[in-house]
Amino acid sequence: MQKRLGIPIVLDGAGNGIKSHRWITDNLKGTTHRDSYSYLASMGITEEQFKLDIKNGLDEVKEVQEAKVMLNDAKTIPAVIIDGRTHVQVHELANLLGLKLVYNNESKTTKLYEVK
Template identity: 45%
Template sequence: MSYKISKKYALSGPEGDSHKTSSKFIILHDVGANSGAAANASYFKNNWRTAQTYVAFVVGDGGKVYQVGTPGYVQWGAGSTANAQAPVQIELGRTTSKSQFKKDYAAYVELARDMAKKYGIPLTLDAGGASTTGVKTHRWETDHIWGSHVDPYGYLSPMGISKAQLQKNIKNGIKTTTNKIYTVKKGDSWWKIATDHKTTVAKLAVLHGKKVISMLYPGDKIKLK
């Protein structure tokens, strides 16, 4: 789990709905305005009764996760029918930064997958009708149960995430690659390094001023990817 859950804005005591849900849906939202995760989590915390809206988690601000409602208990993020069947609803805060969005989106997907697994909900997105369990968007809930909201696709699409991509990520997760550091040994060659490690060499030369030095020596470190 690459994210941490903050309970800074979590409802407590008599706050929030006391009814337990069934485990049929995980519902995905976005906040619908250009504001981040902490701002929306704070709003839910302080206005849940008067605004009559809140969810379990709000994600954003660079991949942060804030808990508001209690997972497994009714949250007021969709219509009453869907609310009663969704142990977890998740809001995604907005940003205009593509680099921040990448972090927010990764946490959003990972959290949705983790919560689906926790409650035995299939990792399918927007599949079937009202009787089909799985991960659902608010748009799906509007189309198949009740309401007029169409999030989160209106926010995701301009950021480069289509419905097909979201489906793929919910099913398989988001795979990331990291560079490995390799220490050169006597007798190594570029071909040997690349072949032995089944990789491409990210650093192809050692730079010395403006001159490219193609030689490496035992003990030198290079990046593999």
Template identity: 70%
Template sequence: MTYAIEQRLMSGLPNYALTAAKYVIAHESGNPNNCGSNALENEIAFMNRNKANAFTSHWVGGGGKIVQVAPVNRVQYGCGPKGNPYCYAQVELARTNDTEQFKKDYAAYIWLLRELAKGAGCNGIKSHRWITDNLKGTTHRDPFSYLQSMGISEEQFKLDIKNGLDKPKEKGDDTMQFTNETTKAAVCDHIKQAVDKKLIDKMWLDKFDNGTMTNGDYEGLKLIIAQRIK
């Protein structure tokens, strides 16, 4: 799926060249008091009034609507003096309390971030939090808290950025991964003991052994095992 990008470029913006086009930045508004049907328009109007202090290139909201308010590949005032000179584009996500609207907004958000990264010729889609932690010059940590409040984990966001939402997930994207053999052995032993006690079917041990068990499979098994032990 593709989306139309409405251009409403703000007047009177500074016009500074980037040091390098390394990143596309994912933001969210951080405004829990602006979640209604007019949230997107309210945020754009507020940014226009305060553009001397802060502005980004794009807004997403209103049920999957995309509005470009500043040029890409020029300095924007969205993620602090350390990050701004390296950001090809910066994308804000307006908030909503409507879960169905959020799904549309999120799909457009992921699409736009990926498209902008292609335009920049880079793979550097970063969060505002990443700039805070790595380049400094800012203290914001968006967009993760808002995304999590709407059911999108940090891991899911990363997978969606990597794969997009129109494509099937790559095989193994959600299969269990282990950082060390000790943890892997502990999980294997947990499953084996449950099979030996006939709490779960042996197929689950086979699935673990052949590397096709997902994180969701194991979380579900833990609940089943705990219930059947009682």
């Protein structure tokens, strides 16, 4: 859509284009919202990958199915199957396993810890 409308396909670049909440907060002070880069990270998508996805577009997804992942035949969490691969959100998995999820902005890593 951006190409069709002539919008530069660059995240947080100079001039016109796609702007994140963080860019607006840092440059225009127009929002108190922060982008959900930690949410994207919980699905294995880095900020750099997100920028590339915006710039290059995404591959066409052939098939998406709703699914559930079950642990020990007892507890389930929501999932999706995309092109035959199962995806779950890390925070859902952490809750299911009783683990604490911590995202480190500096190292761009998500870690799971036992709750003590």
